[in-house]
Amino acid sequence: MEQLKIADKTFNSRLFTGTGKFSNSETMRDAILASESELVTVALKRVEVGNQKDALLSSLTHESLSLLPNTSGVRTAKEAVFAAQMAREALETNWVKVEIHPDPKYLLPDPVETLKACEELVKLGFVVMPYIQADPVLCKRLEEVGAQCVMPLGSPIGSNNGLKTRNFLEIIIEQSNVPVIVDAGIGRPSHAADAMELGADAVLVNTAIAVSPNPVSIAKAFKLAVEAGRMAFEARLAPRATQAQASSPLTRFLYE
Amino acid sequence: MNNFKAHLNSYNWDEVLDSIFLKTEREVEHAIASPKPTLEDFKALISPSAKPYLEQMAAKSKAITKKRFGNTMQMFAPMYLSNECQNICTYCGFSLTNKIPRRTLTDAEILKEAQFLKDKGFQHILLVTGEANKTVGVDYFVNAIRLLKPHFANISIEVQPLDQDEYELLIKEGLYAVLVYQETYHEATYKSHHPKGKKSNFDYRLETPDRLGKAGIHKIGIGALFGLEDWRADSFFTALHLKYLQKTYWKTKYSISFPRLRPFSGGLEPKVAMEDADLLQLICAYRMLDEDVELSISTREEENFRNHIVHLGITSMSAESKTNPGGYVVEPQSLEQFEISDERSTETIARMLQESNLEPIWKDWDQNW
Numbered sequence: 001m002e003q004l005k006i007a008d009k010t011f012n013s014r015l016f017t018g019t020g021k022f023s024n025s026e027t028m029r030d031a032i033l034a035s036e037s038e039l040v041t042v043a044l045k046r047v048e049v050g051n052q053k054d055a056l057l058s059s060l061t062h063e064s065l066s067l068l069p070n071t072s073g074v075r076t077a078k079e080a081v082f083a084a085q086m087a088r089e090a091l092e093t094n095w096v097k098v099e100i101h102p103d104p105k106y107l108l109p110d111p112v113e114t115l116k117a118c119e120e121l122v123k124l125g126f127v128v129m130p131y132i133q134a135d136p137v138l139c140k141r142l143e144e145v146g147a148q149c150v151m152p153l154g155s156p157i158g159s160n161n162g163l164k165t166r167n168f169l170e171i172i173i174e175q176s177n178v179p180v181i182v183d184a185g186i187g188r189p190s191h192a193a194d195a196m197e198l199g200a201d202a203v204l205v206n207t208a209i210a211v212s213p214n215p216v217s218i219a220k221a222f223k224l225a226v227e228a229g230r231m232a233f234e235a236r237l238a239p240r241a242t243q244a245q246a247s248s249p250l251t252r253f254l255y256e
Numbered sequence: 257m258n259n260f261k262a263h264l265n266s267y268n269w270d271e272v273l274d275s276i277f278l279k280t281e282r283e284v285e286h287a288i289a290s291p292k293p294t295l296e297d298f299k300a301l302i303s304p305s306a307k308p309y310l311e312q313m314a315a316k317s318k319a320i321t322k323k324r325f326g327n328t329m330q331m332f333a334p335m336y337l338s339n340e341c342q343n344i345c346t347y348c349g350f351s352l353t354n355k356i357p358r359r360t361l362t363d364a365e366i367l368k369e370a371q372f373l374k375d376k377g378f379q380h381i382l383l384v385t386g387e388a389n390k391t392v393g394v395d396y397f398v399n400a401i402r403l404l405k406p407h408f409a410n411i412s413i414e415v416q417p418l419d420q421d422e423y424e425l426l427i428k429e430g431l432y433a434v435l436v437y438q439e440t441y442h443e444a445t446y447k448s449h450h451p452k453g454k455k456s457n458f459d460y461r462l463e464t465p466d467r468l469g470k471a472g473i474h475k476i477g478i479g480a481l482f483g484l485e486d487w488r489a490d491s492f493f494t495a496l497h498l499k500y501l502q503k504t505y506w507k508t509k510y511s512i513s514f515p516r517l518r519p520f521s522g523g524l525e526p527k528v529a530m531e532d533a534d535l536l537q538l539i540c541a542y543r544m545l546d547e548d549v550e551l552s553i554s555t556r557e558e559e560n561f562r563n564h565i566v567h568l569g570i571t572s573m574s575a576e577s578k579t580n581p582g583g584y585v586v587e588p589q590s591l592e593q594f595e596i597s598d599e600r601s602t603e604t605i606a607r608m609l610q611e612s613n614l615e616p617i618w619k620d621w622d623q624n625w
Contacts, residue, residue, distance in 0.1 A: 021326020023613040045409075045622045048379075073621060075507060086624055104509040105502065105548045158324055210326050 001230055004201055006179050007095075007127040007148045009066065013038045014196065015226040016068070016181065017219075018206025019046075025059035027215050033062065035219035041068040041097050041204065044083055049090040057091075068129065070097035077116035084121055084128075096121065097151070098130040107157045111138050115145065122146035131183055134165035139172045139180075150176060151204065153184035154195065158207045160187025163194055173199040189218075189225030196229025197237060259466045260500050261459055264493065269442055272299075273489040279303035288312055293544050298495050301541035302488050310537055317540035317569040324547050329614045330572040331606075332380040333373045334414070334554075336581040337361050337400060339593065341386025343453030345439075347481065347517055347524040349579075349593045350386040352453065356591045360385075360392055363403055365586045370407050372584040376576065376602040379619040380410040382435065384579075384593075387416035387454060394422045401429045410621035412475070416454065417464040423471035430623055435477035436464045437515065440484040441493035445527075449484055465497070469505030476501065476508055477552070482535075483517030483526030491538055495545060502546075511550035511572065512542055518556050518594040532561050536568065543569035555596040562598050563608060575605040 004011040017037040022028035032040055040060060047069075048054045060067060069087035071080045077100065084096040098121065100114050101107040109132050118128045127148050132138055134152035142150055152172055155161035162185060163169060173180050179201035186192050187208045195203050205222055212218040279300040287297035288309060300306060301313065338360035341350045349356070361369065373381060383400060385392050392415070401411055412433035413426070423434065440446050443458050450456045465476050478497055480490035498510055514535060517526045535557075542551055552572040553565055566573065578584050579593040600608075606616045 021328060022615065023327030024610065024615050043620075045620055046617070048409075048619055049622075082624060083622070086622075102507045104507070160323070207323070207326065211322055 001227065002234065004179060006129075011038050011202070012036075013223070013226075014202040014230055015192070015223055016041065016202055016204040017209065018204065019043070019056060019060070020206055021210035022215065025055050028210070029059045029062075031209050031215035031219040032060070032065065034216045035205075035209065035223050036064075037223075038064055039066050039068050041070045041206075042091075043072040044069050044087050044090075045073040047090070049086060066095070067091055067093060068095050068097050069093065070099050070131075071117075072099045072101075074100055075102040075110075075113075076100065077113040077120065080113070080117040081120050081124070084117075084126055085124070088126070094125055095127045096129070098128055109133055109153075111135060114138075115141055118142055118147050119145040129181070134168040134172060136168060136171040136175055139176060143176065143178050147178060149179040149181055149201070151181045151183040154182050154191065155185030157184040159185050160208055161185050162187060162191040163198070166198070169195070169198060169200070189221045192222055193225040193229035193232075196226055197232050199233055202226075259463050260497055261462055263496070263500050264441065264462070267493070267496070269489060272492055273486055275299060276303050276488050276492065279305050281305050281308070284309050287544070288316065295492070295495060295499065295545075298541055298545045299492060301544060302491055302538055306537060306541075307533070310533065310540070313537065313540040313544065314568050317543040318567055320543055320547050321567075321569050321571065325571045327614050328617050329566060329570075329609050330380065330550070330617050330620060331378065331602075332382055332410075332412070332572060332574050333376070333378040333602075334382045334384050334574060334577050334579070335366075335369055335373060336384045336579060336583060336593070337366065337396075338385040338388065338392045339581050339591075340388035340391055341453075342389075343387050343455040344451050345453075345455065346449045346451075347484070349591065359581045359587065359590060360388075360396075361581050361586065363399070365582055366400060366403055368586055369582065369584045370404055374407055377606070377618050378602070379408055380412070380621065381408050382412045382414055382574075384413075385415045389416065389454070394418065394425065397426055397431075398429050401426065401431060405430045405623055409619045409623060412477070414477075417461050418467075420467040420471050423468055423473060427471060427473055431473070432621060433475035433477060433509075433511070434464075434468050434473055435479075435511070435513065436461070436468075437477075437479040437481060437513065438462060438494070438497070439481045440490055441480065441497075442485045442490070445485050465501055466504075469501060469508055473508060475511060475550075476505075477511040477513055477550075479513040479515060481515050481517065482530045483524070483528070486528045487530045487534065487538070491541075495542070498546065498549065509550065511552055513552045513554065514538065515554065515556060518597075532558075535561075536565065539565065539569040555598045556594065558597045559600060563612070566609065566614060567612065573605075575600070575602045 015037045016039045071083040074080045100110045121128045131151045139150045155164035181202040182195040182200045183204040276299045283300040284306045287300040339350045340358045414435040553570045555577040580590040
């Protein structure tokens, strides 16, 4: 399987994970390690910046894991930039997942503010990973301002509904010059495999693992599904046939 | 419609109450099966006809809550700053006519109480006062927030209703949420329980969430005080209020609380009793109506009820609360606003949650944005 490269980092795993909704830090850590994920996102608002013994952070110290702070909770570009700067200082990383959802109910991302924030953050030297609606034009605009990848949603966050935005994801994947990571809505391993078969470069899964009765086993299942989907994509899937192709009734006359 | 009052006036209390009592088991079944219950479905879910379906409702509420909130519980603690009050409220220990020693915490006292709560692990606090605009007005709140901001990630208030510009000022200082319960949406009953003081103005209180929404607050907590009126009708109007607010101020988060009348010195008997089964039914109904709304339970409720309800829809809870100013350290013996029921320590509550597979969340906000 090809390695995934985003900015200056390469990843063996194409499964990114989150840290919310787990019943305790040990389960979270065990599940994340079982997933073999190498990039794990953490809401900055959950972390006690400056506290060396912060329970969430200390359970994520592992050589295989890179932390990806996210700006969940902010409502504007200005707040996102501020949060990213705080994260850079506190977690010593210039990577940031830009999440700007002014709507606290469905947590849908604000495209206008996200674009503004990304433009600013790139100038400040950040590697930005924007969480966005599956909007192909927005993805190109983000690419233009220097976003190192795009993270379109499959369906509303936490919904476990799979790839409801499939048609748009296909366009995004077709057009993108930066890695496309399908974020949000992936509720089952088959959804993850689906996204990878479609050509997504990676997926981010949180709720489906955290809320499962067996987070560790389901994390492993996601790992396998992502690998299977990617392998299938690289091997190229056989085309889908809508009818049997036994004969050539339209062109047969040429040879008669 | 640019405020809730006009919306509320298009309903008739008695008709609403009757329609709730007329809901049939069939309508309850329909509501339970519906993926997106409407306010009519909500009426069915809180109706007497839904009682035989409580187990089913609890299962559904539990599953929805888990999907949306995961295995977590947001923790907060109230900090009473003052019991001075110019209102007469028939059910409240701080009511003007109650002859109790009045106290408003000084800066040093606020910090002492803060240290206690901080040591317990709390990062989200709720500041509570009576209504004494001259001594405990906006200036006092600005000062309190400035004192506390370095120590807590998230500051909310439950104080007298304020004007929009006053809220804007407090938000700039770092205020996250305001809790303002209507007590009852029945205007005549409201007036009879609030005969004197600024609080006797039903409309001003009712329109508080509108002023908060316009001020751009992060979170608004609403609710009714159960016992003043029929809890079913008041809950319907609370749900109506919630839906109105969500549509109008879509950037704001909402929270519902379920205070039931508690005994205090010289207290009032509830007009319509609300049993534990009723409260559970209501919590499940809210969760089914709205997957995302925060549902909060305080230490007013009993230990056993709290141990179970944490799995069935509740997403935020307090622990070890004191309802008197200075109650934690400064003057533990002073008179409380009401008696709490669950007196377990914060540590015990945290352990109870962990043992039942829920992670207590202490910090879920940051003062920097």
